[in-house]
Amino acid sequence: MTIQEKFGFHKVLNTRGPATILGAARVQESIRRDISDILGESAQINELQRRASEAIVRLTGAEAGCAVHCTSAGMAVAAAAALAGSDPARIKALPDITWPKKKIIIQKGQVTGAGDCPVWQVIKMCGAEYVEIGEALDCASFHLKAALDDTVAAAFYVMEDTFAPNLLPLETFVSLCHEKQVPVIVDAAYLTDFRMLARLGVDMAIYSGHKWLGGCTSGIIAGRKDLIHACYMQEMGIGRPMKVGKEGIISVITSIEHWLARDEEAIRRTQTARAEEIRAELEGIAGVTCSIQESLYSPSVRLHVDIDEKQAGIAAWVINEELAHTEPVVMTDDYYVNQGKIIFDMAFLDEGDGTVIGKLVRDYLTGVRTPDPKLTRAVPRPRQDILYDWFDQWLDDAPRG
Numbered sequence: 001m002t003i004q005e006k007f008g009f010h011k012v013l014n015t016r017g018p019a020t021i022l023g024a025a026r027v028q029e030s031i032r033r034d035i036s037d038i039l040g041e042s043a044q045i046n047e048l049q050r051r052a053s054e055a056i057v058r059l060t061g062a063e064a065g066c067a068v069h070c071t072s073a074g075m076a077v078a079a080a081a082a083l084a085g086s087d088p089a090r091i092k093a094l095p096d097i098t099w100p101k102k103k104i105i106i107q108k109g110q111v112t113g114a115g116d117c118p119v120w121q122v123i124k125m126c127g128a129e130y131v132e133i134g135e136a137l138d139c140a141s142f143h144l145k146a147a148l149d150d151t152v153a154a155a156f157y158v159m160e161d162t163f164a165p166n167l168l169p170l171e172t173f174v175s176l177c178h179e180k181q182v183p184v185i186v187d188a189a190y191l192t193d194f195r196m197l198a199r200l201g202v203d204m205a206i207y208s209g210h211k212w213l214g215g216c217t218s219g220i221i222a223g224r225k226d227l228i229h230a231c232y233m234q235e236m237g238i239g240r241p242m243k244v245g246k247e248g249i250i251s252v253i254t255s256i257e258h259w260l261a262r263d264e265e266a267i268r269r270t271q272t273a274r275a276e277e278i279r280a281e282l283e284g285i286a287g288v289t290c291s292i293q294e295s296l297y298s299p300s301v302r303l304h305v306d307i308d309e310k311q312a313g314i315a316a317w318v319i320n321e322e323l324a325h326t327e328p329v330v331m332t333d334d335y336y337v338n339q340g341k342i343i344f345d346m347a348f349l350d351e352g353d354g355t356v357i358g359k360l361v362r363d364y365l366t367g368v369r370t371p372d373p374k375l376t377r378a379v380p381r382p383r384q385d386i387l388y389d390w391f392d393q394w395l396d397d398a399p400r401g
């Protein structure tokens with residue numbers, strides 16, 4: 001009996017990648033075994049965290065590191081650490097800040113989600129005065145210099161590949177902040193170059209432990225030793241309701257070892273074979289273009305499928321909404337779906353899954369399957385409207401209307 005049958009939920013073929021909402025990474029056997037072993041033991045959490053720090057230093061080249069519950073928790077904890085430091089009275093005072101350094105700044109063009117909640121929530125929940133600088137599409141040195149006064153406790157930077165091209169580069173951002181002794185906190189949940197941020201002098205970098213590292217729910221903060229010390233100390237305060245457990249800390253340690261020993265070439269070969277399974281099914285269909293691409297934000301092979309609605313007779317977003325209701329459910333990276341692009345990430349597919357997915361997509365493109373009229377809409381919806389429905393249906397699996 002599969003786990004899906006045992007507990008009654010749908011099998012998901014995940015081609016989105018390690019999205020938290022899909023349970024993040026599929027955790028490999030050897031990592032699962034270590035997590036399972038620690039669950040049967042008692043342990044001193046501070047000792048586990050010390051070992052995690054050593055592993056994080058090996059991974060990132062930073063001075064120190066600590067495990068946290070997830071990336072968004074890490075962002076809140078890092079903000080709290082920048083505001084309160086290691087002073088127990090201040091740690092216990094948050095979110096009430098009675099001292100001058102209380103601002104946390106961010107470029108307006110980087111105001112994204114910390115996952116599915118807006119980044120300002122994880123900053124403001126610590127009591128910080130939240131300040132956006134620049135404009136949606138632009139931020140210049142003068143915007144940052146003008147904002148960096150004596151009341152700034154930290155500056156946030158988000159590593160993503162979807163931003164406007166004229167925001168401040170990280171190097172400039174860090175050097176201007178450091179001129180004023182302002183620490184820089186970086187959200188690097190999806191980043192897979194784990195060494196670049198320490199090299200650039202980032203004070204606290206937050207990585208996901210359950211995305212590309214491949215562990216169970218967890219995150220990492222890597223950076224300056226005094227600030228990392230302060231991060232763990234926040235568990236005496238605002239960090240407590242988002243603490244990491246022994247399973248998350250062991251997961252961080254063992255998945256780092258796993259990551260450092262991975263055979264990149266073998267992984268790429270396997271994933272390319274999966275992508276070719278999908279591509280083979282879509283070969284020769286009018287209006288469909290396939291290309292394999294890789295990025296800094298994904299160590300995996302990703303098949304980009306561009307669908308020209310006029311030629312193909314069906315829009316990419318319609319196919320994508322359908323795939324969420326097929327058996328098995330197919331989840332894609334649909335960030336650009338309203339512009340005609342579906343991205344299939346190969347990281348979590350098994351042999352043959354690509355063929356199943358390719359056939360489903362082909363069936364919609366060739367009219368063998370037709371979209372459910374109940375689901376069909378005249379115009380595509382913004383991503384977060386779909387996400388909202390997804391959340392809203394959690395109890396009864398039906399639209400509330």
Ligand SMILES: *Cc1c(COP(=O)(O)O)cnc(C)c1O
Nearest residue numbers: 020070071072114115187189190
């Ligand atoms: C996934 C993600 C987060 C949130 O990660 P969680 O571990 O789910 O809290 C934050 N920032 C970025 C850029 C992400 O991709």
